Amino acid sequence: MTSHKGKTLSWQMKDGALELALHRAPCNEIGTAMLEELEQFVGALEAAESRASAVIVYSQQAAGFSAGADLRELYAGALTLAPSERAAGVKLFLERIHRVLNALDGSPLTTIAAVHGVTFGGGFELALACDLIVADKMARFCFPELRLGLIPGFGGIPRLKRDLGNGIVRDLLLTGRSINASKALAVGLISQVAAEGEALRVARAAAMQAGKFDRSASAAAKRFLKPIPREELRREIELFCELFGRPAVMEGLRKFVESTGAHPYLP
């Protein structure tokens, strides 16, 4: 299926690149509906390997690339389960999203995330699965999970460790602070900064360039440069589930979900 228009995302072939557009309001929160469509996209990605040379992931929402996991859905889903069953419930979701992100990470195609605005949590992790991150100068990156008593659960820590020095990884995680595109470029998190509103155009130019190369050579280089940290990814799921079962996490999620002011609850 070379094109698809869904509720939360769409994809199409454009100039040799498979373009995945996220468009779930307000800011591409990743819940069950988006996960199901991402799983369909993985099928399209594998089918497109012989025809496409690159993949571009971007957002059509003005607020940003993605605000991350749908915490409201996560909290509501957990409330329907007994405390002892919550970790198992969230594990199923995590295993599914890991399969999607591992497929994107390991695709033989050159994958490019074109990000703008809010690129937080699970959205940041989606971008990290791509080979290149091209960022609008107004993009902002953050892992807020520890502020809610959790760790990133979509593969963020192993992929950050793969790409960055441990000092900045600790800073991002242990303070939960956000950084702008200039800082992200300085630490090597992203490789190109675009002017406001130009990230997709810049990503398309990069995809076009990547498409000129011999695909086998590009795929071999990618496998060599970017091994998937499978063991650490598996351990991350286990640790997330271990933490998720604690009452403090449900209390943090409750405060976040119930906050109605201009500023959501985040300690």
Place this chain on the structure above:
Amino acid sequence: MKTLEQTTEEILGLAAQHFKVPREQLAPGDDFYKKLKIDSLQALDLLTRLEHHFGVELPDYEVQGVTDFKTLASRIQARL
């Protein structure tokens, strides 16, 4: 080195321009969430613009709970 007043003035000018509010309607002690009618995501956008404008890095936990322009200016001033 800019004075706190200069930094505050630049913030007010930038906020007025970007959020399309007449500059004369903004004062240093104003709550920028209310005066600019912005939410937390737009506040992050403002923070990013200020970082670019002043060439500083301002961790968001340093401005957590800050709601007025003058205190925001003092946090930026500490990084200049």
